[in-house]
Amino acid sequence: MPKLQILHFNDVYHLAPHKREPVGGAARFATVIKEFRESYGVESSCVFFSGDAFNPSVESSVSKGAHMVPALNAFGIDAACLGNHDFDFGVPTLKRLVAMSNFPWLLSNVVDSETDGPVAGKKFVILEKNGLKLGIVGLVEKDWLETIPNLPPNLKHKDYVSAGKELIAQLRDPNGPHAVDLIIALTHCRLPNDIILANQCKDDIDLILGGHDHFFYIGKGCDVINGWTREAKGNDGWTGKEDVGDDGARLVKSGADFRELSIVELDIDENTNEGRTLKRIKNITVTRQEVTSSIVEDEHLSGLIDSATTDIKEKMSKPMAYTIKPWDCRSSILRTQETAFGNFIADLLFYAYKPCIPHNIDSAILCSGTIRSEKSHLEIYLKYIRLKTQLLLFVLLDVSYGTCCKVPFQWFLNKKVGFRL
Numbered sequence: 001m002p003k004l005q006i007l008h009f010n011d012v013y014h015l016a017p018h019k020r021e022p023v024g025g026a027a028r029f030a031t032v033i034k035e036f037r038e039s040y041g042v043e044s045s046c047v048f049f050s051g052d053a054f055n056p057s058v059e060s061s062v063s064k065g066a067h068m069v070p071a072l073n074a075f076g077i078d079a080a081c082l083g084n085h086d087f088d089f090g091v092p093t094l095k096r097l098v099a100m101s102n103f104p105w106l107l108s109n110v111v112d113s114e115t116d117g118p119v120a121g122k123k124f125v126i127l128e129k130n131g132l133k134l135g136i137v138g139l140v141e142k143d144w145l146e147t148i149p150n151l152p153p154n155l156k157h158k159d160y161v162s163a164g165k166e167l168i169a170q171l172r173d174p175n176g177p178h179a180v181d182l183i184i185a186l187t188h189c190r191l192p193n194d195i196i197l198a199n200q201c202k203d204d205i206d207l208i209l210g211g212h213d214h215f216f217y218i219g220k221g222c223d224v225i226n227g228w229t230r231e232a233k234g235n236d237g238w239t240g241k242e243d244v245g246d247d248g249a250r251l252v253k254s255g256a257d258f259r260e261l262s263i264v265e266l267d268i269d270e271n272t273n274e275g276r277t278l279k280r281i282k283n284i285t286v287t288r289q290e291v292t293s294s295i296v297e298d299e300h301l302s303g304l305i306d307s308a309t310t311d312i313k314e315k316m317s318k319p320m321a322y323t324i325k326p327w328d329c330r331s332s333i334l335r336t337q338e339t340a341f342g343n344f345i346a347d348l349l350f351y352a353y354k355p356c357i358p359h360n361i362d363s364a365i366l367c368s369g370t371i372r373s374e375k376s377h378l379e380i381y382l383k384y385i386r387l388k389t390q391l392l393l394f395v396l397l398d399v400s401y402g403t404c405c406k407v408p409f410q411w412f413l414n415k416k417v418g419f420r421l
């Protein structure tokens with residue numbers, strides 16, 4: 001019975017290790033991958049990644065994601081699916097990052113409406129491992145796609161279930177050019193959408209390896225679970241107790257941020273019928289692995305990370321601007337009144353987002369409670385300013401002052417409701 005070994009990971013943001021265990025870090029992660037490949041050989045094993053690498057991090061605000069490429073290239077990845085944050089710097093930047101990568105990025109169901117080709121990356125890739133012909137596809141949900149502000153207008157999202165089925169039928173066709181034995185879907189979806197895909201594509205997809213959620217999930221279609229039980233608490237508070245409608249899903253989601261990964265072992269059954277050998281997964285064994293400080297860092301990758309981030313660290317260590325008067329960034333001030341720093345960030349939001357939004361916008365409103373500092377600043381460093389999409393959302397329930405650019409207004413917190421603005 002042939003076997004296939006897979007190392008799966010998803011959602012990585014920080015090359016450096018965390019302070020708390022499992023500390024992770026790309027250099028330790030490289031050691032784990034190296035040992036995995038030494039144990040099983042490149043011919044009988046796969047390394048798959050399920051998206052989100054190029055943003056967000058302090059480093060990516062300088063590199064626009066490019067600092068992640070040397071690390072990912074060193075992992076010997078067989079295929080990866082694009083995630084929402086990989087689009088954060090726009091499609092042209094993403095295409096550049098994809099071109100710099102030494103492995104295929106997949107996106108099967110988001111296409112250019114004119115050419116029907118993928119908007120970035122490839123629609124699928126065929127791998128031959130251990131005598132098995134594998135069709136690898138990349139499927140993503142519509143939910144996060146709708147939150148990306150600067151996508152080109154000719155981009156079309158095809159339903160991930162029906163588009164997936166259509167593509168998979170072509171890849172599986174015994175008389176077609178590919179005639180694959182197994183289909184593995186790399187996905188970037190929330191768990192409920194992965195479950196829908198698993199339940200509706202039981203006969204189409206042999207294994208789903210998902211990203212986007214940062215917790216561990218092993219579907220009920222995986223027969224053996226080593227080192228982890230469904231009730232164990234994940235790093236982000238996932239209890240594993242919620243009923244997600246898992247109807248025997250052959251689904252694995254592998255934590256986040258180089259801190260966790262899954263080793264998935266597939267046992268394959270072969271049946272010869274009318275001269276054709278059908279190969280199906282008989283057993284899936286998933287081992288959850290944490291990347292703790294006991295793992296030695298890979299020296300080669302440590303060096304690569306240093307050279308990829310030296311320039312970034314240098315830029316961030318120098319002030320990018322000086323203020324004439326100190327900017328008071330204490331929350332007691334920021335949250336109750338108009339401030340120079342609040343105005344500066346609201347203006348930044350306005351100018352940063354204006355080119356990305358198709359409508360003519362007049363103002364940006366900042367919930368000042370999102371600024372976290374308890375000091376006055378005379379020097380402004382890039383690391384202080386990280387614009388995230390949610391800054392655009394003015395949380396009405398928050399009592400924070402709404403710093404607004406381009407619209408003059410006054411705010412009287414002490415007056416009664418209806419007379420405050």
Ligand SMILES: [Zn+2]
Nearest residue numbers: 052083084212
């Ligand atoms: Zn994501």
